[in-house]
Amino acid sequence: MTILQKRRAALGSLFFLAGLCFASWASRIPDVQSKFDLSESQLGTLLLGLPIGSLAALPLAGWAVHRFGSRIVIILGALGYMIFLPLIGFSSTLWILVPVVIVFGMIGNMMNISLNTQALAVEDMYGRSILGSFHGLWSLAGFSGAGIGAVMIYLDVLPRFHYLVISVIALLILMISYSFLVKEEKDQDRGGFVMKKPDALLLRIGGIAFLGMLSEGCMFDWSGVYFKKVVEIEAGLVALGYVSFMGAMASGRFLADRLTNKFGKLYILRLSGVLIFVGLLISVILPTPVYATVGFLLVGFGVAAIIPVSYSVAGRSKLYSPGIALAIVSTISFFGFLTGPPLIGFIADLLSLQASFILIAVAGLGITLLSSIRLEVFENEQN
Known part of the structure; x- marks a missing residue:
């Protein structure tokens, strides 16, 4: 392997590390609920700690990456995961668990910004899109x-x-990978811990990412409910919608780079919006197990490339350094992830669940529209 290939493999393993730690926590949430005898509403309040921590970390993450470089923040974030993931399991009271969960959420976003900033540096070395992988x-x-x-x-x-085992795996990954991370050159002319109005590029790509995360969050939270109440599928297959969406999104991200390099970033964003719209339209008009599953697959493929491509475009901002630019876009998109699911519930109570899913379809059209008008905003991404 060349040094560039080693850098890519090392960074990919660290993305895997971050996903593994987060999924490991999520897989034992029912056990946490049982341990502390939490009601559904109490558990929901506890789970708010993650987005609260994530949101609090967004400006800090951008500043830290700009000030110290993404390499240092990745290493510290990975070590933080190894400490705070087991602490969740060892927490004996809610007074201990709640702040631990909040810090765990902060670490997640520190990793998100630093890993994607590092990925942009490696992508520049390759000279082609690789963020999706x-x-x-x-x-x-x-x-x-x-x-x-x-x-x-x-x-x-x-x-x-369980969490201690994951922490050991994470430590091994970090020990093998950290030496291959890129040390970026600091650019004092862009970014810093200051608030300036985002340029037209970041506003536009932030809007696209917002709609993408709104769609993604709604599918995460409401796929099972939709298949149970609208599709009325048998109980053992309720998770089919979620699994089809997640499987398509995961596989679509591995295909996204090849398609982006061939057709261009804006084309992929337009196609993504169309796939979300068509997939949800099929699911709403034909709510049968077969057609709804096909529709959710299309939505998964549609959502797959939006965040990787959005981050890739945002990282080329001339006003901000990559870390700050990603923090700005992440902040905007994060509100889509937070507000989308409850909005779906509100519309479902007011009208119907199918009507609420039309909202996500409209969000898909919005992505296509925002990546099709006033293309001068995107400068070099107009292919």
Whole structure:
């Protein structure tokens, strides 16, 4: 392997590490609920700690990456995961667990910004789009983490020991990978911990990422409910919609780079929006197991490339350094991920669940529109 290939493999393994740690926590949430005897509403309040931590870390992450470089932040973030993941399992009271979960959420976003900033540096070395494959590895780690979690539950392993095993795996990955990370040259002319109005590029790509994350968040939270209440599928197959969406999104991220290099970033964003729109339209008009599954597959493929491509475009901002630019776009898109699912619930109560899913379809059209008008905003991405 060349040094560039080693850098890519090392960074990909760290994306996998981040996804594995997050999925491992998620796989044992029911055990956490049982341990502390939490009601659904109490568990929901606890789970708010992750987005609160993530949101709090966004400006800090951009500043830290700009000030110290993504390499240092990745190493510290990975070490943080290894410490705070087991701490979740060892927490004996809610007074300890809540702040630990909040810090865990902060670490997640520190890793998100620093890993993607590092990925942009490696992408520049390659001279072609490769960001999608890194996000694909994160998604693959999600499946792996869920699988390991299922085995640990079957073997009746306590979450604390499960998390310790994951931390050891994470430590091994970090020890093998960290020396291949890129040390970026600092650019003092862009970024810094200051607030300036985002340029037209970041506003536009932030809007696209917002709609993409709104769609993704809604599919994460409402796929199972849709298949249960609208498709009315048998109980054992309720998860089919979620699995088809997740599988298509994960595999689509590995295909995204090749398609982006062939057709261009804006073309892929337009196609992504169309796939979301068509997929949801099929699912709403023909809510049968076969057609709804096909529709959810299309939505998964549609969502797959939006964030990787958006980050790749944002990282070329002339106003901000990559770390700050990614933090700005992540902040905008994060609100889509937060507001989308409850908005779906509100519309479902007011009208119907099918009507609420039309909202996500419209979001897909919005992505296509925003990547098709006033192309001068995108400068070199007009192919």
